[in-house]
Amino acid sequence: MPIFRIAPSLLSADFARLGEEVRDVVEAGADWIHFDVMDNHYVPNLTFGPMVCQALRRHTTVPIDVHLMVQPVDALAQAFCRAGADIVTFHPDASTHVDRTLQLIQAEGRQCGLVFNPATPLDVLEWTIDRLDVILLMSVNPGFGGQGFIEHTLRKCEQARRLIERSGRDIRLEVDGGIKVDNIRRVADAGADTFVAGSAVFGQPSYKGVIDAMRAELARG
Numbered sequence: 001m002p003i004f005r006i007a008p009s010l011l012s013a014d015f016a017r018l019g020e021e022v023r024d025v026v027e028a029g030a031d032w033i034h035f036d037v038m039d040n041h042y043v044p045n046l047t048f049g050p051m052v053c054q055a056l057r058r059h060t061t062v063p064i065d066v067h068l069m070v071q072p073v074d075a076l077a078q079a080f081c082r083a084g085a086d087i088v089t090f091h092p093d094a095s096t097h098v099d100r101t102l103q104l105i106q107a108e109g110r111q112c113g114l115v116f117n118p119a120t121p122l123d124v125l126e127w128t129i130d131r132l133d134v135i136l137l138m139s140v141n142p143g144f145g146g147q148g149f150i151e152h153t154l155r156k157c158e159q160a161r162r163l164i165e166r167s168g169r170d171i172r173l174e175v176d177g178g179i180k181v182d183n184i185r186r187v188a189d190a191g192a193d194t195f196v197a198g199s200a201v202f203g204q205p206s207y208k209g210v211i212d213a214m215r216a217e218l219a220r221g
Helices: 015-027 050-057 074-082 098-107 125-131 153-167 184-189 207-219
Strands: 005-008 033-038 064-069 087-090 111-116 134-138 172-176 194-197
Touching (some): 005 033, 005 172, 015 033, 015 050, 015 207, 050 064, 064 111, 074 087, 087 134, 111 125, 111 172, 153 172, 153 184, 184 194, 184 207
Parallel strands (some): 064 087, 087 111, 111 134, 172 194
């Protein structure tokens, strides 16, 4: 049975009390903290910079999973590595030289990955999978939280899982967008092992209640 990871997204947290939100959601059972970085250029929204990541680093020891929705990528990728990120993922279409960006992240001693928007094919994996620790599939269009799950992500997830298995590498397959208690099992069945959940966790009366319910669904398989 795969080892599943639940990664609540700070995009849906209370920005006025982020440190407390991180501590609370980790205490409730989160495996990773998903950190969405938006630049109001690559996507139509603006969120966090490296200083926020650095400030939050002292509030938890769980991995901080930084998803860069920015263009250009390289300077911010390095800045987040140095601010305490454990994992840095970016969109290949936002980087002029994808292999070089992956090398920059690895040179900082961090895990790296690529992110694919709902309509972006996985072709670049043919040339990069040997460098990756994470493949992140967007199941919503990036930029805003609270969107509904795009169903064709399940087919893309199955495709990505086949590529991972063919590579023989230990690569996490992460899905981000519209993940809830009532669909997390279907996403796992399609091959995902890491699940980003924003509004499904943050803002709910009990973070632990939601995370426990997700784990119960995952255990049904």
